[in-house]
Amino acid sequence: MKKILLLIAIVSIALFGYFSFEPEKSQSQRPRAIPNVVVAKVEVMPIRDEVEALGTGRAYESIIVTSKVSEIVSEINFDDGDIVEKGAVLVRLRNDEHKAKVAVAEVKLAENLRELERIRSLISSKTIAELERDRLQSLIDTTRAEVEQAKAALNDRVISAPFAGRLGLRQVSVGSLVTPGEQISTLDDVSKIKLDFSVPERFIQELIPGKLVEAHAVAYPDRVFKGVVTSIDSRVNPETRAVVVRAVMANADLSLLPGMLMKVKLIKQSREALLLPEAAIIPIQDKHYVYLVDQDNKVVQQQVTLGIRSRGWAEITDGLSVGQQVMIRGILKVRPGDEVKVQQAENFKFAQVEEIEKSA
Known part of the structure; x- marks a missing residue:
């Protein structure tokens, strides 16, 4: 009886093992799916090989509009932000006194010229010595210099734009006293922008004028401003171990302003x-x-x-x-x-x- 029970147990275990492992076996025999x-x-x-840097835009030309002399403002011919041409008169200072000085100097010059003309015939006939003619000629030369000096002082009362550009905010009013060095306004030529940025010194051998740059400004995230390297500084900063590179970019629509921070990409090689x-x-x-x-x-x-x-x-x-x-x-x-x-x-x-x- 024990033998029969043992045989039944063995057969049951065998059948259980067969049915338990057969699906797994068949599953392992399935072909693997091709991925x-x-x-x-x-x-x-x-x-393109490129170097990224941060740069600051600067006006192509930039000045502080000021006066050479201390005088009262009599006329202002511009408003804030005006775009002016080269030679445009911006401010006139009071100049009545200097107009009079120019007139006096011109009268003296004319009188001396007439006197010289009168004595020419007398000199030819030996009636008057040539020494008198030389004295008059020296006086004429001196008077001409006085005329030029008076005209220069008069011109100093007219403040003009030395180049075309955009004016900044007006800092004076008609009737105010201006002194040398006092800011009247600013004038920037922004038709082109100078972009200065620092490049690590290890790239110095590859820095030559003519390399292309592309820049992005925060104010214009979808625009790419293109320029050309024009110069490289002659010194390396000993603290940052970088050299300043200057590029010039066109700015025909005057969208870029001096002082803007720009992300620059210097294209070393394409x-x-x-x-x-x-x-x-x-x-x-x-x-x-x-x-x-x-x-x-x-x-x-x-x-x-x-x-x-x-x-x-x-x-x-x-x-x-x-x-x-x-x-x-x-x-x-x-x-x-x-x-x-x-x-x-x-x-x-x-x-x-x-x-x-x-x-x-």
């Missing part, structure tokens, strides 16, 4: 290169790899050498060639040698170029 991955063909695309999204790069220790898909739709691991990186993109300097299919999505689902279903990335090139243009 879908997204690939892109390797192509040559534009890339060239063609192989670029991939950084998501396609697989770092393993100190090396980098990508997954290629061959003609049989099999995954192949390929070591690559990276160049510069910029905003999610990586330059490939070695390891890939144009036309190869690189996996950019689905990398975590596969291993080298796996078979995959390939889907081409849409507008890969367009998206890349657009991103580079925005980031550069």
Whole structure:
């Protein structure tokens, strides 16, 4: 009886094991689903080496409008923010006294010239010595200098714009006394803007006039202002280890103002290169790899050498060639040698170029 019970127990355990492990066994024998991955063909695309910095905009020409002399303001010919041409009269100071001095000097000059004309014939006939003629000539020269001096003093009472530009706020009124150095207003030529920014000294060898720059201002987030490097400072700041670079940008619509903080990108070099999204790069220790898909739709691991990186993109300097299919999505689902279903990335090139243009 015990033997029969033991036999029944063994058969029950065997049947239980069979039915318990059979589904799992059948499940393990099911074919693995072929994963879908997204690939892109390797192509040559534009890339730019650039240096980012913060810069301050300055007027191309800028002065504080002031007077050379102390005098009462008699006339003001501008309003706040006016745009004026070169030579435009901005302020006139009281000048009656100096007009009179010019008139007196001119009368004296005319009288001396008439006197010289009268004695010319007498000198020719030896009636008057030539010494008298020389005395009159010296007097005429002196009087001419007095006329010029009086006219210069009169011109100092007229304050004009030395160049075309935009005026700032008016600081004086008619009837007020102005003194030398006192600010009447400001005048800025903002048809072009000087942009000064600092660049680390390690880039000095690549800094030459003519390099292109692109700048963004907080006030105009959707605009890109382009300019050209015109000069590099002759000294490196010993505290920051940077050199100041100056670029000039066109400002035809006068949208930029002096003093604006701008984010600058100095384009050191523009060239063609192989670029991939950084998501396609697989770092393993100190090396980098990508997954290629061959003609049989099999995954192949390929070591690559990276160049510069910029905003999610990586330059490939070695390891890939144009036309190869690189996996950019689905990398975590596969291993080298796996078979995959390939889907081409849409507008890969367009998206890349657009991103580079925005980031550069």
